[in-house]
Amino acid sequence: MSAQRACSASELEMDTPLRVELDGVAIAIVRDSNDEIHAIGDRCTHGDISLSEGFVEGETLECWAHGSRFSLITGQPLNLPAYEPVPVYVVQIDGDDVLIDPTVLKEV
Structure with missing residues (x-):
């Protein structure tokens, strides 16, 4: 896929x-x-909650339901209760378009 x-x-x-x-x-x-x-x-690995409804601070995204913060760079949880990472995807920019292949994970 591309x-x-x-x-x-x-x-x-x-x-x-x-x-x-x-x-x-x-x-x-x-x-x-x-x-x-x-x-x-987009799914918190602790409670299956949409992370896109959460809060961004620096290079982290916090789940609004239970407070787990995830690194936007590595996908690693930075605090409990989540302990499993979320996938991180490669982002390409073409003009004003943000391009993502949902089958290609970013190497971290």
């Missing part, structure tokens, strides 16, 4: 997650305060 358009970069608000679904895979896309765009799995 990367497909997930959204436009211009529609991403800083520190505000956007949920997209590509080929049945829910992904949270985040433009962080450093203007970097990240894509991680």
Whole structure:
């Protein structure tokens, strides 16, 4: 499979997650305060909660339900109750398009 358009970069608000679904895979896309765009799995590994409804701080995304924070760079949980990482996807930018292949994970 190849990367497909997930959204436009211009529609991403800083520190505000956007949920997209590509080929049945829910992904949270985040433009962080450093203007970097990240894509991680949208489901908290602790409580199966949508991470795109959570809070961004620096390079982390916090689950709104139980407070687990995940690294936007590695997908690793940074505190309990989550202990399993979420997937992190490769992001490509083509003009204003944010492209993601939901079958290709970022090597961290």
